[in-house]
Amino acid sequence: MDRKWEIRMKVLNFGSMNLDYVYAVDHMVQPGETQSSTGMEVFLGGKGFNQSAALAKAGVPVYHAGQIGEDGRIFLEAAKEFAIKDDYIKVCEGKTGHAIIQVDKNGQNCILLYGGGNRTITRGFVDEVLSGFEKGDILLLQNEINELDYIIDQAYEKGMQIYLNPSPFDQALDKCDMSKISCFLLNEIEGGQISGGETEPDKIVDSILAKYENAKIVLTLGGEGSMYADKDKRFRQPICKVEAIDTTAAGDTFTGYFIAGVLKGKTVEETLKMCAIASGIAVSRKGATPSIPYMEEVEKFL
Ligand code: RIB
Secondary structure (H helix, E strand, C coil), X not given: CCCCCCCCCCEXXXXXXXXXXXXXXXXXXXXXXXXXXXXXXXXXXXHHHHHHHXXXXXXXXXXXXXXXXXXXCHHHHHHHHHCCEEEXXXXXXXXXXXXXXXXXXXXXXXXXXXXXXXXXXCHHHHHHHHCCCCCCCEEEEECCCCCXXXXXXXXXXXXXXXXXXXXXXXXXXXXXXXXXXXXXXXXXXXXXXXXXXCCCHHHHHHHHHHHCCCCEEEEECHHHCEEEECCCCEEEECCXXXXXXXXXXXXXXXXXXXXXXHHCCCCHHHHHHHHHHHHHHHHCCCCCHHHCCCHHHXXXXX
16 A cells, blocks of 8 residues: 555544445336345445545545444444544444445445434534544535534534535535535536536536535546536546446445545546546445455556
């Protein structure tokens, strides 16, 4: 692993942890239909934990903050295995969040979430976590935990750089002050939702930049690759073509590797290429957290 670079600021990811119950299906179950699955496996997941795993596997020291129930202690073991700092992973009363995931024969998925501990975060816990961070530190967020608006306000007040993956896109985001976000990492569906219905990548980023001119935008476009945009620069990167086994956590892998590239001082072009390889590898494997590659694996393809 490349150890020649040094990260001066701390990186905190305040996000979800889910036990993923993954069912192999012929096609997504339709309303009124009963379908037998051809297999079921349980993997570690949650957009939050997946993104921490991607950062850690890319070599970035990351603190993960969030809540699990007693039934989720396996996340503490996984954090140790991947070298994710677990100081702020709290075991709370009640159940760990979980996801019911159907993966079809083309590797596409659909996901049903149960929030559990991800949705019982208190402002006291937020304050406790943020007290360990300061101006210039990086905060990564997704939209699978409660108190997102409060976390954004408090972190901004401290001068942290806030990276937001607004996924899943729902009404909780309406309460968040998006002008406090330094970097949006989103897919084209979320891009359409945040931009009021745009579908063309350039129009999506135009619309976001018109509202938040200093933001950086990383837009993933499925089979069309990805795009980076800020007020001075735009760049497109094609995907790495692989046989899709399971697309779960491909976006999370992209997010973690993008931040790793930024922190390593790589150019946007180098970073998006690295992200395309990392997420391509994730798509070629089953599961969420376990599908995310280590940097050594990504470097073999660079
Ligand atoms: O992005 C993939 C993740 O979304 C899954 O691991 C699932 O837990 C949901 O959070």
